[in-house]
Amino acid sequence: MIQKNHLHHVVEFIVGLLFGLGLMxxxxxxxxxxxxxxxxxxxxxxxxxxxxGGAIMVGVFAFTVAKKRTTTFLGGxxxxxxxxxxxxxxxxxxxMFGAGWGLAGFCPGPALVSMADGQPKALVFVLAMxxxxxxxxxxxxxxxxxxxxxxxxx
Amino acid sequence: MNIDWAHFTPFASLTGGVILGIASAIFILxxxxxxxxxxxxxxxxxxxxxxxxxxxSFLLGLLVAPTVFHAVVPAQYITAPRxxxxxxxxxxxxxxxxxxxxxxSGCTSGHGVCGLSRLSPRSLVATLSFMGAGFAMVYVMRHxxxx
Numbered sequence: 653m654i655q656k657n658h659l660h661h662v663v664e665f666i667v668g669l670l671f672g673l674g675l676m677x678x679x680x681x682x683x684x685x686x687x688x689x690x691x692x693x694x695x696x697x698x699x700x701x702x703x704x705g706g707a708i709m710v711g712v713f714a715f716t717v718a719k720k721r722t723t724t725f726l727g728g729x730x731x732x733x734x735x736x737x738x739x740x741x742x743x744x745x746x747x748m749f750g751a752g753w754g755l756a757g758f759c760p761g762p763a764l765v766s767m768a769d770g771q772p773k774a775l776v777f778v779l780a781m782x783x784x785x786x787x788x789x790x791x792x793x794x795x796x797x798x799x800x801x802x803x804x805x806x
Numbered sequence: 807m808n809i810d811w812a813h814f815t816p817f818a819s820l821t822g823g824v825i826l827g828i829a830s831a832i833f834i835l836x837x838x839x840x841x842x843x844x845x846x847x848x849x850x851x852x853x854x855x856x857x858x859x860x861x862x863s864f865l866l867g868l869l870v871a872p873t874v875f876h877a878v879v880p881a882q883y884i885t886a887p888r889x890x891x892x893x894x895x896x897x898x899x900x901x902x903x904x905x906x907x908x909x910x911s912g913c914t915s916g917h918g919v920c921g922l923s924r925l926s927p928r929s930l931v932a933t934l935s936f937m938g939a940g941f942a943m944v945y946v947m948r949h950x951x952x953x
Contacts, residue, residue, distance in 0.1 A: 663836050664860050665867040671829040671841065671915075672871020677879075678822025679815050682887035688813055690944040695810040699819040704918060706823025707830065711923025714831030719924075724838040731838050732924075735911065738931050745910025746917070746932040750939025752902030754947070756891040759914045760907060761843040763900075764865070766887060769872035773889045777900040784904020785844075785851045 656726060672765045678703040681766045683757025690754050830920050842916020843868075844907035910936075 679685045679699055688697030724730055753759050758766070758777050766774035833841040837860075846861050876884070891899065907913040910932050912921065917936075921929020 660837055660860065661863045663832065664863040667829045667833045667837075667841065668864040668867025668869075669871050669874065670825060670832070670867075672868040673875055674822045674825030674829060676822070676871060676875045677825065678819045679885075680819075680822070682885065684888035684890060685813065685815075687890070687944055688810055690940045691948055692807070692941050693945055694948055695808045697810040697813045699813070699815050702816055702819040703823035703826065704922075706820045707827040707919045708923050710824055710827025711830050711919055712925075714827070714835060715920070715924045718834045724834075725836050728838045730834070731840065733840060733911075733921075733926070733928075736926075736928055738928050742910050742928060742932055743935050745906045745908070746935035747939045748902045748906030749910060749913060750906075750936030751943045752899040752906060753914075753936060754940035754943025755902070756896050756899035757889065758896075758899065758903070759843075760847060760903065761868070761913075761915055763903075764843065764847070764868055765871055768869040769887075771887060771889065773891070773893070773896050776893060777896045777903075780897045780900025781904035782847075782851060784901040784906075785848045785908050786904075787901075788905045788908040789848075789851055 656728075659726065660728075671761065672768075674707075675762050675765050676769075681762040681769065683762075686757040686759075686762070687754070690757075826915075826919060827923075830915070830923070834920070840916055840920045842912050842920060844903075844913040845911065845916055848904075848908045906936075 675681050680703055685697060685699060688695075689700035691697075718730060718732075721730065749759075756773075756777060758774065760781065763774050763777045763781065767778045830841040833839050839860075846864055849857060850861050889896075903913070910917070912929065912932060914936070917929040917932040922933060
């Protein structure tokens with residue numbers, strides 16, 4: 653059991669490394685390239701579409717295999733997302749994320765990698781992003797949760 | 807529409823994308839988890855007992871990637887990133903991305919790559935929403951010159 657846990661941690665590290673390398677090779681750690689893709693009405697750089705296309709091509713295959721299985725290759729739990737709701741939270745959150753993405757050209761993964769690559773602005777972005785994530789967590793805990801409890805008393 | 811042929815990198819971007827797909831594939835098939843950066847990072851804010859170490863080991867891998875990349879790829883093939891946004895814009899962008907991705911439970915990796923690969927309608931709505939907002943934001947910045 654302990655050994656399987658160790659193996660999981662090795663896999664996590666390798667997957668993180670692989671993902672970071674993929675981001676760098678794809679050019680997505682360069683905000684000017686991301687904004688070049690989002691600038692549909694200027695001179696358009698389609699690179700990001702190929703990044704998504706390449707990733708999804710492999711992903712569709714992997715998730716088709718995963719959906720047919722009841723456990724992972726190591727016999728562990730397959731944690732698929734259970735939330736299927738298409739609600740205000742999903743849309744408003746995604747719109748906020750997209751606005752921030754367009755504003756600076758960073759999404760979470762490339763920002764972390766760029767920060768580790770020694771880009772000072774990426775560090776500023778990551779710190780602000782962490783503040784935002786913590787802010788959401790506090791809001792959720794102290795505003796949303798009590799309100800929900802009031803609406804649905806146990 | 808004008809294609810920016812000077813900056814278009816079809817081969818590197820497609821190969822990079824395939825690597826992102828392979829990483830996501832290994833994560834679900836071997837560890838049983840969805841590879842979503844905002845979720846993995848956000849779950850540490852604050853850290854919870856018994857749900858922290860796997861996040862840290864993934865993030866460590868992600869953070870050593872630039873060192874490995876520079877060791878493997880000759881310098882003349884690496885173009886330095888260009889960040890046009892001012893510090894103020896970067897701070898606002900970071901806050902929006904932090905709150906937004908947690909509110910929507912996912913970002914480009916979790917909803918965009920894994921969600922679309924799973925053919926999840928929820929992730930499709932998320933992806934269309936953040937792409938749409940991204941297009942709109944850049945249109946406003948570049949072509950209306952408000953910001």
